[in-house]
Amino acid sequence: MATEFLMGNEAIGLGALAAGVRVVTGYPGTPSSEILPTVSQRNPGNIHVEWSVNEKVALEVAAGAAMAGARSMVTMKQVGLNVAADPLMSLAYLGVKGGMVVVVADDPGPISSQTEQDTRTFGLFSKLPVFDPASPEEAYEMVIDAFELSERHGTPVLFRPTTRVCHGNAPVALRDTVRPAAPPRFVKDPRWVIFPRLSYENHIKIEQRLPVIAEELSGYRFNLLSGGGRLGIVTQGISTGYVGEALAILGAAVPEHKLLRVATPHPFPKRLALDFLDGLERVLVVEELDPYLERELQRLAGERRLPVTVLGKASGHIQVAGENTVAAATQAICGFFGLPAPASAVALPADAPQLPARPPVLCAGCSHRSSFIAVKRAMRKRRAIFSGDIGCYTLGNADPLNMVDTCLCMGAGITMAQGLRAVLPDTVHFAFIGDSTFFHSGITGVINAVYNRTPIVVVVLDNSTTAMTGLQPHPGTGDTMMGEISQRVDIATVLRGCGVQHVEKCDPLKLDDAMAAVTRAAEATANGVAALIFESPCIHVAPQGSEYVVDAEKCECKECIIKLGCPAILSVEGKAWIDNSLCWGCDLCAEICRFDAIQALPRGAKR
Amino acid sequence: MRSNLVIAGVGGQGTVLAARLVARAAMEAGLSVRTSETIGMAQRGGSVVSHVRIADAPIASPLMPPGTADTLLGFEPGEAVRCLPFLKPGGAIVVNSRTVAPVTAALAQTEYSGPAMIDYLRKCCDRIVVIDGDAICADIGSPKVINVALIGAAAAAGALGLTIEQIENALRKSLRPKLVDMNVKALHAGARAAGEKQ
Numbered sequence: 171m172a173t174e175f176l177m178g179n180e181a182i183g184l185g186a187l188a189a190g191v192r193v194v195t196g197y198p199g200t201p202s203s204e205i206l207p208t209v210s211q212r213n214p215g216n217i218h219v220e221w222s223v224n225e226k227v228a229l230e231v232a233a234g235a236a237m238a239g240a241r242s243m244v245t246m247k248q249v250g251l252n253v254a255a256d257p258l259m260s261l262a263y264l265g266v267k268g269g270m271v272v273v274v275a276d277d278p279g280p281i282s283s284q285t286e287q288d289t290r291t292f293g294l295f296s297k298l299p300v301f302d303p304a305s306p307e308e309a310y311e312m313v314i315d316a317f318e319l320s321e322r323h324g325t326p327v328l329f330r331p332t333t334r335v336c337h338g339n340a341p342v343a344l345r346d347t348v349r350p351a352a353p354p355r356f357v358k359d360p361r362w363v364i365f366p367r368l369s370y371e372n373h374i375k376i377e378q379r380l381p382v383i384a385e386e387l388s389g390y391r392f393n394l395l396s397g398g399g400r401l402g403i404v405t406q407g408i409s410t411g412y413v414g415e416a417l418a419i420l421g422a423a424v425p426e427h428k429l430l431r432v433a434t435p436h437p438f439p440k441r442l443a444l445d446f447l448d449g450l451e452r453v454l455v456v457e458e459l460d461p462y463l464e465r466e467l468q469r470l471a472g473e474r475r476l477p478v479t480v481l482g483k484a485s486g487h488i489q490v491a492g493e494n495t496v497a498a499a500t501q502a503i504c505g506f507f508g509l510p511a512p513a514s515a516v517a518l519p520a521d522a523p524q525l526p527a528r529p530p531v532l533c534a535g536c537s538h539r540s541s542f543i544a545v546k547r548a549m550r551k552r553r554a555i556f557s558g559d560i561g562c563y564t565l566g567n568a569d570p571l572n573m574v575d576t577c578l579c580m581g582a583g584i585t586m587a588q589g590l591r592a593v594l595p596d597t598v599h600f601a602f603i604g605d606s607t608f609f610h611s612g613i614t615g616v617i618n619a620v621y622n623r624t625p626i627v628v629v630v631l632d633n634s635t636t637a638m639t640g641l642q643p644h645p646g647t648g649d650t651m652m653g654e655i656s657q658r659v660d661i662a663t664v665l666r667g668c669g670v671q672h673v674e675k676c677d678p679l680k681l682d683d684a685m686a687a688v689t690r691a692a693e694a695t696a697n698g699v700a701a702l703i704f705e706s707p708c709i710h711v712a713p714q715g716s717e718y719v720v721d722a723e724k725c726e727c728k729e730c731i732i733k734l735g736c737p738a739i740l741s742v743e744g745k746a747w748i749d750n751s752l753c754w755g756c757d758l759c760a761e762i763c764r765f766d767a768i769q770a771l772p773r774g775a776k777r
Numbered sequence: 778m779r780s781n782l783v784i785a786g787v788g789g790q791g792t793v794l795a796a797r798l799v800a801r802a803a804m805e806a807g808l809s810v811r812t813s814e815t816i817g818m819a820q821r822g823g824s825v826v827s828h829v830r831i832a833d834a835p836i837a838s839p840l841m842p843p844g845t846a847d848t849l850l851g852f853e854p855g856e857a858v859r860c861l862p863f864l865k866p867g868g869a870i871v872v873n874s875r876t877v878a879p880v881t882a883a884l885a886q887t888e889y890s891g892p893a894m895i896d897y898l899r900k901c902c903d904r905i906v907v908i909d910g911d912a913i914c915a916d917i918g919s920p921k922v923i924n925v926a927l928i929g930a931a932a933a934a935g936a937l938g939l940t941i942e943q944i945e946n947a948l949r950k951s952l953r954p955k956l957v958d959m960n961v962k963a964l965h966a967g968a969r970a971a972g973e974k975q
Contacts, residue, residue: 175797175804177814200817282817305811305839338839339797339812341804414837496842516844516866519900523893525859526882530788530823565821570884638818731883737822740878741888751920 176342178306178335182273183208184342185313186243189269190349193218193235195228197610198639199247200282201336202275206245207642210651214348219651221642224580224610225250229257229272236266236326237362238354241317245273248287249579253611255292260364261326262296263372268354269321271313272298273329275336278458278493282333284560284579286491288459289330293436297376299383300328300436303392304410306340312392312433314345323383325376328436332458334408334493384437392433395446399426402446402453403503404463406432409456409494416500423509438466447476454506455482458494481506531565534738535715535754537678537706538563541631542573543734543758544684544704545600552692554598555590559583559612561604562638562708563631570735574602581611588615588624598692599626606636606644608661613668616699620669625695627688628670630661631678633708641710665701672700679706681761715755716770720746724767730759778808780938781841782829782931785860786852787877788820791924794951795850796827798928802939802947803831813839822880824856831938848936849902850927852910853877854894861901870902871931871971873910873923906934906971913966922963929967941968 176184183205186194194217196206210219218235222228225246232242246254251274258272274292277283293300301316303309309331320327360368387393405413410431417424430446432439447453447470455464464482471478481487487502488494504511532539542563545556558564558574559582567574576586587601603612608630619626636642643649648658665673672694676687687702694700706712725745730736738752739759748759748768760768782799786792796812803810809832815825830836843862851857851872864870876891899905913926925948932941945964949957 173804175801175810204816281815334813334839337814337816339800339810339814340839341810408839411838412840415842418837419842496838496840500842516862516864518861519897521897522858523890523897525855526879526885526887526889528787528822528824528856528879528881530818530821531880533789533821562821638821735880735884737877737880739883741883751914 171343171346173341173343175339176306177204177337177339178309178331179204179337180208181306181310181342182313182329182331184212184344185310186271187212188345188348189314189317190241190351191217191243191317192240192351192354193232193242194245195220195222195231195242196245197222197225197228197250198636198642199250200639201277201333202245202247202273203639203642205273206651221644221651223645225254226257229254229261232270233257233261233266235354236268236270238268238356239352240268240354241270241321241351242268243271243273247283248274248276248289249284250274251289251292253580258326259296262298262376263369264362264364265324265372266320266326267324269317270326271316271320271329272326273331276330276332276459278332286459288462289328290435290462291460293328297380298326298328298436300330300434302330302407302433302435303335304407304431304433305335306338307342308392309335310342310344319383323379325379332407380437384440387434387437388439388441390434390439393439393442394431395428395442397426397428399428400449400451401425401507402428402430402450403506404430404432404446404453404455404467406435406457406463409458409499412494412496412499413456413503415496416503419500419512420503420509425507432463435462435466440470443467443470444474447471447478450478452506453478453480454487454502455480456488456494456499456502457482529568531568531735531737532562533709533754534736534752535709535756536562537633537704537756538566538631539571539734539736540681540684540706540756540758541629541678541704542566542571543762544678544681545629545688546571546573548685548688549598549692552598553596554600555587555594557583557587557590557599557601559601559603559607561607563602563604566602568735570733580607581615584612584615584626584628585618587626588619588622591624591626598695600629601626602629602631605630605632605634605646605661606642609645609659613664616665616668616670619699623698625698625700627691627695628665628699628701630701630703632661632703632705635708635711637708637710641708661703670699670701671697673703674701675703675705677706678704679756679758681758709754714773715757717750717773718748718753718755718760718768718770720748721767721769724765726765726767727763729762729764730768733762734759778938779832781846782848782850782937783841783846783860783863784827784829784850784852785856786825787856788823788825790852790877791921792825792827792852795924795928796829798925798944798947798951799829799937799939801951802943805947806939806943808833809836811836811839824859826860848931850931852923852927854891854898855889857898858894861898864902867904868902869904869934869936870898871906871908871927871934871936872898873927874907875910906930908967908970913963913970916966917959917963919959922960925960926963926967929964930971933968933971941965
């Protein structure tokens with residue numbers, strides 16, 4: 171048995187390999203993105219691994235494989251499950267033959283997400299079992315258990331790590347043997363065709379099955395009950411570690427108590443919870459996102475008329491939003507036990523220098539900056555609204571660019587621009603969308619605009635990768651997770667195929683040309699939907715260009731600093747100065763400098 | 778034995794690899810180790826923090842509470858100040874003197890001063906080693922080795938509980954072969970720089 175130092179996401183990928191997975195699909199999204207590439211890198215050759223165009227597609231591909239008896243896994247972030255909700259809800263009724271694990275990474279904080287939704291609650295809604303790992307090493311073992319349970323009960327299973335499990339690292343003991351997979355075989359059967367009658371019958375079966383699974387999970391190896399007394403603490407996921415550390419910090423001061431860790435929130439392991447509640451007067455639930463366990467315990471206490479008070483989010487002991495921490499858990503536990511809270515953080519000298527805010531920004535040399543500047547300048551005298559979307563280019567909302575007026579969810583820029591246009595016809599409506607997002611959910615919105623004659627300008631920011639989540643390939647890049655070269659799907663051809671009459675491609679780093687193209691696209695909306703494709707690769711996949719220097723004697727306007735917000739351009743002694751360790755050589759600053767003070771030099775040239 | 782290391786920097790400086798190297802060296806030494814990293818949107822030039830926790834017993838949480846870091850490794854002076862609340866009384870700071878000026882400072886036309894940050898760090902902590910990361914990177918010929926150089930400095934300052942040899946061993950096992958020589962050089966250059974300061 172080998173031990174490797176692994177990120178939680180890598181552990182999940184390797185757990186699936188050990189479980190004999192045959193098909194792995196997904197769409198990138200922080201904090202889930204590293205799971206699927208791990209399977210791809212260690213693919214023994216018999217596993218089909220793909221980045222699908224979106225989460226709905228990914229789930230359906232995995233479902234097809236599971237119907238033929240193969241084990242399959244699909245990975246996504248929590249908002250991805252909203253996209254995949256349609257097939258998931260129906261698949262819950264049909265069930266599967268091969269084990270199928272739906273990995274959905276939640277993001278308390280949120281650190282890199284639009285919502286703080288809780289996939290445990292989605293488990294309750296969809297009537298699917300949910301696993302909630304607390305660490306990378308547990309995630310490895312638990313994903314194997316999830317496949318077993320899925321196959322045993324013929325149901326897809328949700329596997330829900332959170333960011334701190336996904337991006338935490340620990341030594342993980344790997345199993346030597348990979349479960350041999352039986353050859354897939356699709357047996358034609360009416361059970362695979364969803365109809366109202368079948369759904370009714372299967373609904374009854376699901377309701378009969380859930381208590382059986384709950385009973386089985388009451389004895390599950392990662393659902394842990396310990397201690398005694400009249401007080402109890404309940405934890406889940408990463409909060410288990412926070413509570414463990416808090417109890418260690420408080421040490422001997424902590425009175426006798428019971429501790430319950432719930433690793434399978436749905437179906438709720440009722441028998442285990444009743445064992446826990448037996449004899450308790452008060453319970454503190456330490457969990458993140460929804461007060462899920464809190465509600466389950468309250469319901470159980472009500473059902474059995476138990477004289478126990480359940481405290482947590484509703485009682486104000488645990489914060490309702492954001493991440494838990496060791497410090498917050500310590501404070502909550504002290505309040506619960508009536509202990510004095512330990513002295514808070516170390517006192518620091520009061521005269522700390524003011525720290526500048528350091529929000530994420532578009533990289534130095536990012537072509538999105540140039541695209542935004544081109545549109546902004548071309549539309550300077552026009553009334554325009556800029557609908558944004560999900561990706562690096564969402565960062566175009568910050569000053570000084572200030573070019574993202576709306577952002578809702580994947581693909582919504584193109585469609586929300588249509589709603590805005592319907593009520594504000596005198597404004598030019600732009601919708602910015604990245605290449606990967608375009609394939610994910612932009613195309614249906616384009617067709618909608620063409621069909622409903624809503625003239626907007628669709629600006630595809632094509633940087634030849636899925637940049638924000640770590641440079642994953644997509645249908646426009648022409649390479650796959652199987653290491654094959656595929657046919658590139660050309661965005662311009664897609665747009666024309668959808669009926670867009672005005673489609674133009676342009677390099678946003680050539681600012682004058684780009685501005686002229688923006689003006690042409692805006693004018694073309696007189697005849698319908700117009701599309702502009704700004705093609706320029708992400709700096710992470712493009713070679714570095716020239717170095718740039720500022721001639722301080724000529725530097726007067728500082729437009730480069732004020733207008734661009736480039737991290738490589740600093741103000742030094744009142745003049746612009748370029749940090750060539752960051753500069754990627756996009757040339758945008760030189761183009762906008764009114765005093766011709768910025769010059770290109772070959773990289774590495776002596777100055 | 779329990780040791781907490783907090784690594785503070787700016788997205789793109791290589792804090793993730795730095796945390797992995799220390800963790801790998803600790804794991805090879807037979808110790809328990811947990812780390813937690815910032816991956817995602819903040820990697821685009823935002824503030825990033827890695828926690829590395831090493832012990833000879835099981836570790837419950839991947840994140841350490843404030844006031845418990847034995848060592849604060851600052852890849853950037855202002856980010857080191859931002860993470861000072863994690864440092865325990867009597868803990869050590871190893872910090873790069875090179876600033877990464879945030880776009881917000883340039884836009885507000887305010888000067889962001891690295892020396893003022895370093896002065897404040899000195900006031901808060903008497904076990905501090907300031908490393909000229911730029912000079913080391915210029916010697917090696919790549920700005921990308923700053924992470925490994927700082928790890929070398931921290932190990933040499935006795936702030937990791939691990940030796941340079943242990944880190945070098947982990948580095949050789951973790952990096953692609955063509956990157957090993959340059960990074961081993963950076964590791965030792967960082968260690969020498971720390972030695973000269975003590």
